Amino acid sequence: MKYSEFFQRATGSPPYPYQLRMAEAGLPELLEAPTGTGKTAAAVLAWLFRRLQHPDEAVRLATPHWLIYVLPLRVLVEQTTGFIGNWLQRLALKDGVGLHVVMGGEGRVESKWRTAPQREAILVGTLDMLISRGLNRGYAESRFTWPMDFGLLHSGCQWVFDEVQLMGPALPTSRQLEGFRRKLGTAAPNSSMWMSATVDEELLATIDNPTVDSIARLSDDGVQGGLRKRLGATKAPRGLRVSDPKKYAAEIASALLEHHRRRTRTIAVLNTVKRAQEVRDALVKKGASDVVLLHSRYRPEDRARNLQTALADPLEAGHIVVTTQVLEAGVDVTSATMFTEAAPWLSVVQRAGRCNREGETEGSVLLWTSPPKPQPYEQEDIEGAVAALERLEGKAVTSTDMGREVVPVKNVVHSVLRLRDLLGLFDTAPDLSGNDIDVSRFIRTADDIDVHVAWREIDSPSPNEPPPTRQELCPVPVGELREEIKKGRKAWRFDHLDEQWVSSPEGDIRPGMMILLSSSEGGYTPESGWDPASKAPVNAIQVPESSSVESDEGVGADPLSSVSGPPVRLRDHLEDVATTLAEFFREMATPGLEANHTKAAVVAANLHDIGKAHPVFQETLLKVMGAHQGSVAEANGPWAKSSGHGGRHSRRYFRHELVSTLALLDHAIEILGAEPDLVRYLIAAHHGRVRMSIRSLPDEGPRPEPPARVALGVWDGDQLPAVETFLGTIPPATVDLSIMEMGDGAAGPSWNERALRLRDRPDLGPFRLGFLEAIVRAADWKASEDPGEVSGS
């Protein structure tokens, strides 16, 4: 199939020349095209074609197997996913290509992409979600899952960043990450594309990624057809004077009603959610019926519904959409009348692009006023925009005309991710006080960072309270939530040490956290979204039974060790995982890895759970299975997974993967192959809990007599019996925790030294090591989903 045919089949219209060029030459590093010119289709379909349908096999193989589509705003996620889903459907690729939304709160149930790393997939998400994952600090995600996403998102991925001008600090971060991937090497090649209507190329230059290799511009084509009409559409700015600042919202509402035309849509863009809510309330008060409020602080379902209402074709009376920055970019919507508050000039131009978008209205007006306060923007930027709008007052101008206005911009210095930051981020060791490297400065500006809250009908959560699902989560600004807690609102966060929800004072609140709130304390309505002033009880979303899987949040949690089917023998499970991993490697190209690396990963898969033969672990499983000592069940062991949940180890925090690792310290074990430390690392890291260092936790519970080293429920001198594996019998071993200490000892270099060496080895480095770590875990997750199916045992 030819690309034009492919494109036509997917979208129903032929590709523009620039879209065609992208399928031929590959995705450029920078794509300059105005909004509404089909950038999403250009990116997604060109990638899809080159990966799956390109006649040249070399091209197909060289095209990354995942497409990571990064959007600046949450409101665009559903819409974009909807488009892509339709295209896949029409191309009959729905089964062949995974399409996933990365929004946090997925748990294990909704993370299919992690268990199918070998398959083509498209991941769509906001830059908070995706870049935080790229930085090994996934927002709204369990700490122990971070390394998994980090490993998978830096290998064989085509990143696409939409609306560069809205990315803030995430722009240099994404540029640096691409630079680091090239410098440090990855398991499979990656590339990145940044897209925008207008972009200052200089903004893309960072210290480790100073040049833009390839640029595609729509302007290279000349403009034709519908595109020409769209680009020629005009609107006339008209300044509004607010006479009484105290009645700001009411006066804006009156002006909107006055200018609103029947059978059309009016859009009002306010700079803050709060003012948008006030204007909406004022409109309702004045009797306007078809008003819809749209901003970023909704639960997904309400956001989707409001967006749908906003985008619906206007009925007889028409409707008014009151909104914030969320409509600024990417959303394909138009209005006959628009109101905007003065904002940084680029934003104003973007907003104006949603006024008379297709040139469908005669005499569209762009009402504007100066906001009562500059926040969240800089005063200078507002002043610049006001001056420009005054210059254009009353003139019918196109978006292109507006873009040509010279408006001074406040010089913003963003934090730039440096190599030492990245290397530091590789370590995810739980700082149990919650003190992590705060990556938010690499993602958003300070006043623009969120936590995710869920309302539940609780006075205080029980330890078994399941983690929030995606449907329950509403983004809320960190500062506002802290303010609310200071005023007495109750909030809980999950404590990894206590393995339960704990009350969270305002100082505990950090970007990206998941927080539970009590629905009786209000703070949300489906119409207004997050609204701290609302006292009405919040309608808590019922958590579906199936999603209340065992949480992976606690340090000692081990949801993979129970299955719903019959129990699984250790030997069988090891083989399942190894087979699954071998299949992964067969089905995906990893040209960046050497044979020794993949071999080590497979060995690790073969041995990863041998620590489960530890008496403490077996005792727990047998207890869950209702078996007693000396029973047939015990004789048939050792077991890897019980049927049924709820077992607690007799030792707190007991981690079987640490036992696995320590049992394989002996140099004499030949099956570890050429990369013994790599094998050990991959085994240790397979639950994301033992990585760069081994550390005990406070309150490990009863301690051995006589005193000996203790870490994660494992004691120095613990005996592990011989274990049968596919690779042969692992002889009995005695646990030696001395490698947790610093420096060289009897057992050789310390654990930390070994792990650091792997991370810093030129042939591995953080990305390849992270990938190997992730792929072993993916195989484990996959094999645990359908035990036995893989190897047929």
Place this chain on the structure above:
Amino acid sequence: MNTLTLTNCRLEPLGSYLKALGILRLVGEQRDPEARGWWKRDIFFLDCHLSEEELILFFTQEYRPTPLVAPWNGRSGFRRDVNRDSERVVKRLEESSDVRLDSYRKAIAAARRDADRLTSAGLDRKKDKHSWVSSLRSELPDDAVEYLDALVILQSEELVFSSLLGGSGGVLGSMDLSNNFMQRLVEVLALDGGTAQMQSANWLMASLFGKSGTSLLAKPVGQFDPGSAGAARMLSSPLDGLVNPWDYVLLLEGSLPFAGAVARRLGNSSGSKASMPFMVEATASGYATASTGEKSRRELWAPVWTRPASHREVASLIGEGRVQWGKQQARSGLDFARAVATLGVDRGIEGFVRYSFVERFGQAMFAVPTGHLAVRDIPEVWPLSQLDGWLTRVRRGKNKPAAVDNRLKRVERAEMEVVKRGGALRLQEVLVAIADLEEAVGRGERFREDGSIQPISGLSATRWIENMDDGTPEFRLAAALASQRDDDGSSLRSLLRRVWDPSKKDWTDEAVVSGIGRKPLNFVLAETLCRRAIDVLRRKSTPEDDYTKGLDLAFKCRIPALLTDVVAFLKHEVDSARIQRLLSAFMLLDWRDRVDVDWFTDAPSGASPPAGYCLLAPFFHGRDIYIGDTRVRLRAQPGWPRLLYSGRDVQVFGEAIRRLSFARLDPALAPSKEALSAMAASGPFPRRLAAAMLIPITDAAAASCLKRTVPQPIAVK
């Protein structure tokens, strides 16, 4: 591998410690990746493939200095409008063609470019320092970023400067550290040629091995060696001293690992200055060498490790810099001390050298060694973490009453003692101090309400008791008394202390039985027993019945006392004041769980309690007593405690004997007035006897008492 003994790299002063770190890092990074270093006693050892001579050659001829630049400082040599020594040395390096300075030149160029760009964008070096530093961090070569991170943390709104390098961004007094570093480099790299190279080698020999015979330069030392600065201070200004330029260069190189984990602390919303690796806030307690007049600021705890470790691992350890304690980040010296005493064990760290940064002579900071702290696993430290949550709330409370403040300090001092030396008695002192503090908090009504502070809870009795056991009768008696708690929550604590009243969501107004800590112990206990009788009586639905059957006055208890200890109490052979202090403390523990103690090995038969006690104790025991196979259950009359309290023991004895007869037990004693009076006269004072009735004993002890009173085998019904 050669093992080199760097005799002049020692744990003290701080400059010397950092020098050792610098050497390990430079050799490891630039020459021998397998190099390992460690401390033995207070000297640094280096394992590497170099001999002494080769090491000297490496430093004098190959060493490529880490480019330290701090162009935002006025004296860093980056101003274009003046031409001072500081500006000249930057130019000197810039114009040099020495390959060892390649990366330095790149850093200087980047810094100049950045400065020009920012200046033309209208940013001011002083006013927009945050943007300035932030921009610089995004433009400098990687190796120069490290120094920047060692100097300053870029918080989202503010800059936080590390105390290690002066606390003001690499400036000590009027000296910019990085510029001074460049000036010393001219000397150690022998950029002037001629005999300078020989001179540099001599300095290096002195710096590493203490082999002298070299003349030292008169140059600023800074904060790292207050001793030698002190000598020079007599002559001119405090910052002048005699110093070996290599010492200076290597110590700054060695300070860079302390940048390693700066970012890790960024998530911390409070106490940002303490967020530098191994840097802690000093508290008032336990710092003997901080002389008066010096304002104590922060402390650096420099880790001392004894197994050969690579520069990577040392940097990683320092990067961790956060010793976890409970779920709190260790922020005060005390928190930190507790943390190292327990969890430092994990990494096999032998101990820490503590340096306190103090301000002398105005601005200049000095690192004064304040002693060593060995890392040991002290079991008594473990229970302390359970105090943290409550103490944090008390500490955070606003407008602390003076009593709270004083008692809080006492708690901290007591905790520090436990951390330093461990021991059951010291742990007891902590809990006693906590009891006093809780009492003071309870009295400060406004204070506790504002801070919503409740009485302390959640202290595991098992954990504390096993670590406080000092083997004395006083300890056992206090523990036994305190361990009494009914399932409904009634306990000695609820009678003797102010507790939380959930119904009114506040502390109770006063203790039900007042006077603990003020009145003698037997008064307090006897009164408690009286109160208990009233409470039990109230709770019964049919009080009339109780006068015939009697009442079970005993609480449920977790640890019964030894009978020998009770006897000692009755005979005034124990320190009642101490029991009272301990009792106050032990009542704070959570007695809901089972507590195992191992003091029941001695047989109760060894004790010979007074006859009056033997007669009454079974009535207050509250549980069935078995004599042989026969089950006996005796209950006290509701009026007995009050009668005993008011000295009418003879009457109680008489009633008791009568009740034994009712129970068809045949007392050896006739209830004659004379006999009873004799019994009273030979025994303890009645009030003390009442007090003893509150002490729980084992069933076996109760049975042995009963047998003394009823020596004959029991008559069958």
